[in-house]
Amino acid sequence: MRIVLLGPPGAGKGTQAQLLSEDKGFERFSTGDILRRHISENTPLGSRVKDYLIKGELVPDDILLQLVRNFLKEKNLSPILFDGFPRTLTQAKGLDGLLEEEGHPLDLVIFLDLPETEIIRRLNSRRICKRCGANYNLITQPPKVSGRCDRCGGLLIKREDDNTKAIRERLRAYRERTSPLYEYYERRGILIKVSGMGSPLQVYKRIIRFL
Numbered sequence: 273m274r275i276v277l278l279g280p281p282g283a284g285k286g287t288q289a290q291l292l293s294e295d296k297g298f299e300r301f302s303t304g305d306i307l308r309r310h311i312s313e314n315t316p317l318g319s320r321v322k323d324y325l326i327k328g329e330l331v332p333d334d335i336l337l338q339l340v341r342n343f344l345k346e347k348n349l350s351p352i353l354f355d356g357f358p359r360t361l362t363q364a365k366g367l368d369g370l371l372e373e374e375g376h377p378l379d380l381v382i383f384l385d386l387p388e389t390e391i392i393r394r395l396n397s398r399r400i401c402k403r404c405g406a407n408y409n410l411i412t413q414p415p416k417v418s419g420r421c422d423r424c425g426g427l428l429i430k431r432e433d434d435n436t437k438a439i440r441e442r443l444r445a446y447r448e449r450t451s452p453l454y455e456y457y458e459r460r461g462i463l464i465k466v467s468g469m470g471s472p473l474q475v476y477k478r479i480i481r482f483l
């Protein structure tokens with residue numbers, strides 16, 4: 273099975289991707305996490321993409337398409353969840369081509385819908401673990417011990433792109449370049465729209481009804 277999680281920044285894609293991979297065994301292709309890992313490990317790709325992420329701009333399509341190509345070579349037999357990819361029409365068409373080649377077209381695109389005021393509230397209060405990348409929220413999903421990760425005890429930090437300027441840019445990039453994908457997939461009859469409001473578990477229950 274091949275599923276895309278689509279939606280604006282902060283809509284809860286990463287949170288739902290984690291639940292789906294733990295509960296249903298999906299392999300996650302989470303492009304934000306992959307790119308941040310390259311940055312923290314100082315790889316050549318990390319230095320190429322660092323500025324884009326800090327500013328909240330989209331990384332060039334050719335880089336993302338190469339990443340997905342490599343991922344599919346490794347994981348083509350598993351159920352896959354694409355989280356944060358594709359984000360442009362070029363990426364969407366590139367993904368379609370690759371999935372066609374391997375004979376497993378997309379089954380479902382889940383669009384997570386969330387009003388902009390709630391997006392900004394969630395992103396401003398998000399914290400991530402510096403060591404393992406786990407996701408928290410000071411308002412909705414606080415850690416048991418303030419400032420420390422429940423899983424590994426690592427330090428919780430604010431993501432570098434969770435500031436007003438970068439959030440504004442991410443929302444702009446989403447509106448201009450990613451939102452056209454809604455219609456692209458809706459026309460193919462594979463898109464479902466799910467409200468991202470409510471607790472992570474409430475949202476998850478809405479999603480799995482369609483699986």
Ligand code: AP5
Binds near residue numbers: 330332
């Ligand atoms: P990426 O990491 O994918 O960032 P994003 O799309 O902006 O999404 P976020 O991770 O901010 O939010 P999310 O929807 O995953 O929500 P989350 O679950 O974390 O990408 C970062 C950057 O990488 C991009 O800006 C770009 O530069 C580059 N990039 C990545 N992919 C690319 C691509 N394909 N093409 C080009 N460039 C690319 O939740 C947010 C917060 O809300 C958390 O604190 C969470 O705990 C909380 N929360 C989640 N769900 C709920 C809920 N139901 N109720 C209450 N709180 C909740």
